[in-house]
Amino acid sequence: MPNLVLIILFVLFALFRTPLFAVISAIAILSFLSIQTDLSAVIIEMVRLANTSTLIAIPLFTFAGYILAESNTPKRLINLTQALLGWLPGGLAIVVLVSCAIFTAFTGASGITIVAIGGLVFPALIKGNYTEKFSLGLVTTSGSLGLLFPPSLPLILYGLVAQVDIDKLFIAGIIPGILLVLILSIYSVAKNYKIRTQIQKFSFSNLWRATLDAIWEIPLPFIIIGGIYSGIFTVIEASAITAVYVLIVEFFIYKDLSIKKDLFKIMKESMVLVGAILIILASALGLTSYLIDEQVPMKIFDFIQKYISSKYIFLFLLNLFLLIVGMLMDIFSAIIVVVPIITPIALKFGVDPVHLGIIFLTNLEIGYLTPPVGLNLFISSFRFEKPIIKIYSATLPFILMLFIALLLITYIPDISLFLLKLKAS
Amino acid sequence: MKFLNFIDEIIARVETVLVIILLSLMVIVGFVQVLLRNLFQTGLLWADPLLRHAVLWIAFIGASIATYEDRHINIDILTRLLSPKLKRLVSILTNAFALVVCIILFKASVDFIKMEFEYPTEVFRGVKNWMLEIIIPIGFGLMSLRFLFRILKIIFIKNIL
Numbered sequence: 001m002p003n004l005v006l007i008i009l010f011v012l013f014a015l016f017r018t019p020l021f022a023v024i025s026a027i028a029i030l031s032f033l034s035i036q037t038d039l040s041a042v043i044i045e046m047v048r049l050a051n052t053s054t055l056i057a058i059p060l061f062t063f064a065g066y067i068l069a070e071s072n073t074p075k076r077l078i079n080l081t082q083a084l085l086g087w088l089p090g091g092l093a094i095v096v097l098v099s100c101a102i103f104t105a106f107t108g109a110s111g112i113t114i115v116a117i118g119g120l121v122f123p124a125l126i127k128g129n130y131t132e133k134f135s136l137g138l139v140t141t142s143g144s145l146g147l148l149f150p151p152s153l154p155l156i157l158y159g160l161v162a163q164v165d166i167d168k169l170f171i172a173g174i175i176p177g178i179l180l181v182l183i184l185s186i187y188s189v190a191k192n193y194k195i196r197t198q199i200q201k202f203s204f205s206n207l208w209r210a211t212l213d214a215i216w217e218i219p220l221p222f223i224i225i226g227g228i229y230s231g232i233f234t235v236i237e238a239s240a241i242t243a244v245y246v247l248i249v250e251f252f253i254y255k256d257l258s259i260k261k262d263l264f265k266i267m268k269e270s271m272v273l274v275g276a277i278l279i280i281l282a283s284a285l286g287l288t289s290y291l292i293d294e295q296v297p298m299k300i301f302d303f304i305q306k307y308i309s310s311k312y313i314f315l316f317l318l319n320l321f322l323l324i325v326g327m328l329m330d331i332f333s334a335i336i337v338v339v340p341i342i343t344p345i346a347l348k349f350g351v352d353p354v355h356l357g358i359i360f361l362t363n364l365e366i367g368y369l370t371p372p373v374g375l376n377l378f379i380s381s382f383r384f385e386k387p388i389i390k391i392y393s394a395t396l397p398f399i400l401m402l403f404i405a406l407l408l409i410t411y412i413p414d415i416s417l418f419l420l421k422l423k424a425s
Numbered sequence: 426m427k428f429l430n431f432i433d434e435i436i437a438r439v440e441t442v443l444v445i446i447l448l449s450l451m452v453i454v455g456f457v458q459v460l461l462r463n464l465f466q467t468g469l470l471w472a473d474p475l476l477r478h479a480v481l482w483i484a485f486i487g488a489s490i491a492t493y494e495d496r497h498i499n500i501d502i503l504t505r506l507l508s509p510k511l512k513r514l515v516s517i518l519t520n521a522f523a524l525v526v527c528i529i530l531f532k533a534s535v536d537f538i539k540m541e542f543e544y545p546t547e548v549f550r551g552v553k554n555w556m557l558e559i560i561i562p563i564g565f566g567l568m569s570l571r572f573l574f575r576i577l578k579i580i581f582i583k584n585i586l
Contacts, residue, residue: 013519013522015503016504017503018519018523019497020498020499020500022522038536039530040534043530053477244452268441272490272494275485276496278487278488279488
């Protein structure tokens with residue numbers, strides 16, 4: 001048993017902006033020392049980074065996501081959804097939700113969406129007679145919407161850490177992802193039905209023009225989802241195809257970006273994020289193997305079981321716990337640190353590991369928005385130059401909507417598992 | 426201080442070039458592999474181990490650049506509440522914490538590489554395991570250096586935070 005006082009001290013350091021990988025490594029070092037194991041054991045676990053093929057997908061998808069974020073894709077995406085859905089009452093709000101969801105799926109949830117798409121649509125929302133409060137809440141909430149759609153980075157990372165088939169997660173996330181967008185859309189329409197918001201008339205020529213504009217980007221989701229769903233290629237292959245496809249489309253066909261000015265910068269920037277995530281994963285591998293060897297998850301399970309026997313109460317408490325985790329930590333570290341401990345416990349309670357993944361990510365997505373410390377709130381406050389308190393109250397009704405979706409996703413496993421069952425039969 | 430910055434910057438440039446080469450290699454080899462498998466039902470045997478180890482290298486070099494640019498993932502809730510003076514002190518402490526951890530991991534990884542060096546195995550095409558794993562001590566070494574630099578900068582430069 002490692003020294004508990006020291007561990008608490010380390011966690012205190014973590015709360016004061018110490019790099020998380022250092023804190024996790026420190027706890028791992030302490031743990032291995034407490035069982036008189038040589039510290040090279042920590043390093044042996046780190047080498048596992050090089051023994052996991054699926055990890056190859058992470059730099060490739062991240063690179064592709066960064067290219068999309070830097071190019072004019074956000075503009076084309078908004079134009080297209082605008083032409084498609086802008087004629088509905090509250091249409092612009094739905095446009096924001098749908099385009100943000102698609103964009104986040106490709107860029108991972110690192111706040112890029114709020115800056116890239118939110119920045120573009122916020123003035124349009126205000127001009128379209130939506131209230132400032134509603135608009136702020138909408139763009140802040142949309143910033144992490146779409147986490148559940150393939151090929152989002154958190155989905156891949158969950159699959160890696162929990163050792164669940166990533167192909168399955170990609171399929172399982174689709175319906176819950178649509179559910180989140182749908183519930184928020186219904187709320188947006190209901191909220192703005194009476195207000196005279198500007199509505200764009202539907203026109204085929206408009207839609208045709210927007211489609212032609214984005215003609216090279218439209219196939220991308222279909223290639224990825226279709227290719228993986230039909231088994232033509234694996235997730236790793238999909239990542240290589242996506243990277244090459246996006247590179248060619250944005251640099252040579254649209255010429256949004258120039259090789260000389262942008263390419264190397266994008267490569268470096270994206271790999272700094274990858275490095276920051278993977279170094280946490282590397283240090284957590286050591287800690288996780290210690291925890292598993294010492295059967296810590298089982299001990300926690302035995303402890304919980306004394307008080308809770310129902311799967312449903314367990315799931316409810318899990319939701320509460322994950323919301324707090326999501327408030328404090330970014331999604332990547334949360335997955336890396338918490339998943340290895342929770343997964344074995346949840347399995348014992350009879351929760352399907354794929355379903356658990358979707359519950360996990362939905363919680364963390366909401367955690368991004370939960371006051372006082374949800375990350376999206378700060379990004380939004382910074383980007384739109386509004387006081388954080390204003391963002392809190394603007395986002396609150398949206399969070400309540402997401403809670404409803406969370407309860408549905410948690411207690412109706414088939415929302416996540418239906419497509420998988422369909423595919424199996 | 427100028428000299429420190431100069432060294433820091435040179436290392437960062439080398440790292441950036443390396444990371445760009447590694448990512449390019451991953452994109453090209455990964456894509457060629459897809460073409461070979463789907464069009465010709467064959468593949469390069471060394472592609473998978475190469476790609477996997479490229480990930481390891483990108484992880485450590487990327488993490489080192491993240492240290493240089495102070496962009497590591499962290500929990501930033503309590504520092505917001507501190508006064509500027511206290512913030513400096515806390516920042517020195519947290520960076521010292523990270524420095525100590527990185528030095529321990531540097532030492533551990535050097536021991537590990539020594540072990541691997543004594544019992545080498547070939548990973549692909551004559552490349553031995555320790556040649557690929559050497560990036561781990563290099564990475565922790567560079568990160569230790571960067572955390573040390575940062576502490577010095579916070580102490581000696583007034584308006585850094």
